Amino acid sequence: MVALNRVQKLVKSMMDAHTCRSKLIEVCMAPSSSLRRVEVSAKEALLKMPAMNVDETSLRVDKKNHWVHVYSAGDMTLKCLDRGRGIKAIDTIDIVPRYGGVIIHDCWASYFSYRHCGHGLCGSHLMRELTFVVESNGYVWAKNMKRLLKETCAKVSKNEQKKLTDKDYANLQKRFRNIITRGEKELPPVPPKPSGKRGRIAKSEAHNLWGKNE
DSSP states (O other), X not given: OOOHHHHHHHHHHHHSOOOOHHHXXXXXXXXXXXXXXXXXXXXXXXXXXXXXXXXXXXXXXXXXXXXXXXXXXXXEXXXXXXXXXXXXXXXXXXXXXXXXXXXXXXXXXXXXXXXXXXXXXXXXXXXXHHHHHHHHXXXXXXXXXHHHHHHHHHHHHHSTTSSOOHHHHHHHHHHHHHHHHHHHHHSOOOOOOOTTOOSOOOOOHHHXXXXXXX
């Protein structure tokens, strides 16, 4: 993460030696080549996991926007860099297209294009969005959904097998549906689309979040 000219100055000050940029680039690329086999084995290991977290975050490279695609499961995390964020980049990295488990994500539309695998929404993202809706609108359904997620997380953490019992799961589904049903009554109606207007009607953050849970 340090500029080449700065590295040259550091080497000069510490070792009294001049290092050309081409040599520095060669040194930087050496670990990348050595880790190629590790990357391949990491991908294969991730493909065997029953569930996998996927996410992406932006990163500037040579003054251009790139995306770091993150794949994690258990104690393993793999980060892949690509210029794009969507389906083309996901296909190039070639993990999700070959995956048969459940991918946990932030509801990014590109992931839903892969219908051969299961989908789950990230609890951390949901909690963050629910908190925003509660603070902005004070909706009771959003407060109850936050409480349900927290209580469910606590139950899973206490269980030795790290999963809900059949009874707890059935209770979760029942409470979840009740919250969603009450939320629909609490939210204001979405205005009808004006005649002749194209595209979708813009919905509030609360409506969009309620729709994700639905």
